[in-house]
Amino acid sequence: MVAGVAAGVARHLSLPVGAVRIAFVVAALGGGAGLVLYIWLWALVPSWEQPPPTPAATGVASSIAAGGSAGTLPGPHGVASPAGVPGRVPPAPVSTAHPVPVPAPGRRSSTRIGDLVVGGMLLAGGLTVLGSQIGWQVSLGATLPLFVVLGGAALVYTQLDEVQGTRWALSGPSGRGAALRVGLGLLLVLGGVLLAVIGSTDVAYAGRVLAAVAAMLGGVLLVLAPWGIRFWRDLGLERDARARESERADIAAHLHDSVLQTLALIQRSSDDPAMVTRLARTQERELRSWLYGGRTRTADGADRKASRLHERVDEVAEDVEDLHGVAIDVVVVGDRDLDERGEALIAALREAMVNAVRHAGAPVMVYVEALPDAVEAFVRDRGPGFEVGEVPADRHGVRESIIGRMRRYGGTAAVRSVRGEGTEVRLSMPDATGESREDRGDGRGDGRQDGTQEREVVR
Amino acid sequence: MSIRLVLVDDHAMVRSGVRTELGAAADIEVVGEAADVPSAIERVHALRPDVVLLDVHLPGGTVRPGGKEVLQRCAELISADPEQSPVRFLALSVSDAAEDVIAVIRSGARGYVTKTISGPDLAAAVRRVAEGDAVFSPRLAGFVLDAFGSGAGEVASVDDELDRLSAREREVMRLIARGYAYKEVARELFISIKTVETHVSAVLRKLQLSNRNELTRWAADRRLL
Structure with missing residues (x-):
């Protein structure tokens, strides 16, 4: 009637519930055997709606039960009897004992009810003390320890129930709270026992008893320790395995979302070489950034605007690659934050890249270096080259987007093209206070050769 | 005299691709292949090639990356020996990780090229390494x-x-x-x-x-x- 044990046994043995209950009551009256049996059954037999025990340790109770009576007995669906029996109160009082497995609200709710029991016990203890103070005829020595012990036990059991539900996950905020409460409950029980012992005997005797009890507890701990350690180690191993498993699942999911999808797309568009190149290149980039970490550029990174030089150059190069399906090799040395002058350089760089992939094709090489006082960028291709002087005046690509833009922000741009060898666009954007790089006299860039058309546009 | 080359890569596709691309170069002869660290060490010692094209990431070793272990265990072949010409290593990889690059270069590789390199460029790089350049x-x-x-x-x-x-x-x-x-x-x-x-x-x-x-x-x- 209390925890649905009778109903469970009745269902298991196919007997009427009433008969089982009567048998329990009779056995309980005749020496208390029924009561003991009842409590053991309640503690060891898994309840009906308890989740099926997972391979590894689910908790002490269920693993012992699995050895004994690995049955699926109906759970605590008995009628609630508020008779003050400690600890176990049915999670949800169902009107009558019903052997049909009703999806119970779960064990979690028992915690709250358990808390109520704990509170009630402690309150009762307090009232007893109060009553004895105002001359109520209560035997303080007998009742106070009882209430304290019962309250502590209730606290421990409800917590164990709770923890069991979360697979003994004693880490994390809720796990720590549970451990704290279990400890508190044990302390209460211990305190109650102490009260009982000290209250009924003299102090010297109590001391000896306590020493004996401590020795015994120590012995028990010693015996149980290996088992406990192994239990925890198994638990740790299992958790590691699960972590690895989920990592592998992550990788599999990622590969599926990215690589396999791309491979499928490539198969479908195998007659379009440009498309295939573009898909493969995009996928390669994505996989690289995923594998080698660093910058987390994923699909949602598209709207995010980077402000560092390195990221921006990569971003722009990827855009151009995607648009034209030509691979661009990017080498960036150093890094720095970008101001609006830097953005102007990036814009000009992009235009230079677009020109290179459009007129020359792969390979296009981009080199960007952040110097202490300037940013320099080079775009080189190995295309047919062109006569810089012969570019019609109405062609805005080079003249406006690259040279004009760089000049407006105080930078320089130069285009150098050799017929049959390729073209190189050089961009230099000095810092706002710095002077132009041409004054540094590092002997670079003035190597005018035969057949070379070079034009330094702005100085 | 042609350049004797050993190809070390765990992907058969890559090996055959490189073989084909180097086939155009008459002066380079692929004399052996290896797919993992132990067999690479064994092959290099047995064949004493002029150049080893070495993938950076190889299975079967105890040191990561695997290419580094091959270099370390072939160290006595890399150092100049007056009797015989040294074996030179050229790393060939898709890896972009800077630690891998520095690992193989500091273990004695004479250069590092990525697998996107064109056939003629790769042949030129092999020749350059064979001559002792970087x-x-x-x-x-x-x-x-x-x-x-x-x-x-x-x-x-x-x-x-x-x-x-x-x-x-x-x-x-x-x-x-x-x-x-x-x-x-x-x-x-x-x-x-x-x-x-x-x-x-x-x-x-x-x-x-x-x-x-x-x-x-x-x-x-x-x-x-």
């Missing part, structure tokens, strides 16, 4: 510039000659990073190709021998080239 791809040159600090201000604070690049070496590295071939670098700087090769070899030596600890830390911090 092969720097634009990416590796950028890596060197970054690792040794491209800023002029940083150079003054370092006294050890191994720990910094000379102005000329820096110039050569910058041009290579910009995609210039060695002969274009030579023309650009009005120096001979031989001088360019000397500079590049000097940079490689610094990269291998410098105990500048920023180098390693830099590579670890900066996982992407």
Whole structure:
């Protein structure tokens, strides 16, 4: 009637519930055997709606039960009897004992009810003390320890129930709270026992008893320790395995979302070489950034605007690659934050890249270096080259987007093209206070050769 | 005399692809292949090739990356031996991780090229390595510039000659990073190709021998080239 044990046994043995209950009551009256049996059954037999025990340790109770009576007995669906029996109160009082497995609200709710029991016990203890103070005829020595012990036990059991539900996950905020409460409950029980012992005997005797009890507890701990350690180690191993498993699942999911999808797309568009190149290149980039970490550029990174030089150059190069399906090799040395002058350089760089992939094709090489006082960028291709002087005046690509833009922000741009060898666009954007790089006299860039058309546009 | 080459890569597809591409070069002969660390060490010792094309990531070893272990266990073949010509290693990889690059170069590889390199370029790189020169791809040159600090201000604070690049070496590295071939670098700087090769070899030596600890830390911090 209390925890649905009778109903469970009745269902298991196919007997009427009433008969089982009567048998329990009779056995309980005749020496208390029924009561003991009842409590053991309640503690060891898994309840009906308890989740099926997972391979590894689910908790002490269920693993012992699995050895004994690995049955699926109906759970605590008995009628609630508020008779003050400690600890176990049915999670949800169902009107009558019903052997049909009703999806119970779960064990979690028992915690709250358990808390109520704990509170009630402690309150009762307090009232007893109060009553004895105002001359109520209560035997303080007998009742106070009882209430304290019962309250502590209730606290421990409800917590164990709770923890069991979360697979003994004693880490994390809720796990720590549970451990704290279990400890508190044990302390209460211990305190109650102490009260009982000290209250009924003299102090010297109590001391000896306590020493004996401590020795015994120590012995028990010693015996149980290996088992406990192994239990925890198994638990740790299992958790590691699960972590690895989920990592592998992550990788599999990622590969599926990215690589396999791309491979499928490539198969479908195998007659379009440009498309295939573009898909493969995009996928390669994505996989690289995923594998080698660093910058987390994923699909949602598209709207995010980077402000560092390195990221921006990569971003722009990827855009151009995607648009034209030509691979661009990017080498960036150093890094720095970008101001609006830097953005102007990036814009000009992009235009230079677009020109290179459009007129020359792969390979296009981009080199960007952040110097202490300037940013320099080079775009080189190995295309047919062109006569810089012969570019019609109405062609805005080079003249406006690259040279004009760089000049407006105080930078320089130069285009150098050799017929049959390729073209190189050089961009230099000095810092706002710095002077132009041409004054540094590092002997670079003035190597005018035969057949070379070079034009330094702005100085 | 043709260049005898051993191909080490765990992917058969890559090996056959490289074989095909190098097939166009009459002076390069692929004499052996290996797919993992132990067999690579065994093959290299048995065949004593002129050049080993070495993938950086190889299975079967105890050191990561696997290419580093092959280099370490073949160290006595790399060092100059008056009796026999040394075996030279050229790393070939898709890996972009700076730690991998620095690991194989510092273990004795004479160069590092990525698998996107074209067939003729790869053949040229093999020839260059066979002659004892270093092969720097634009990416590796950028890596060197970054690792040794491209800023002029940083150079003054370092006294050890191994720990910094000379102005000329820096110039050569910058041009290579910009995609210039060695002969274009030579023309650009009005120096001979031989001088360019000397500079590049000097940079490689610094990269291998410098105990500048920023180098390693830099590579670890900066996982992407």
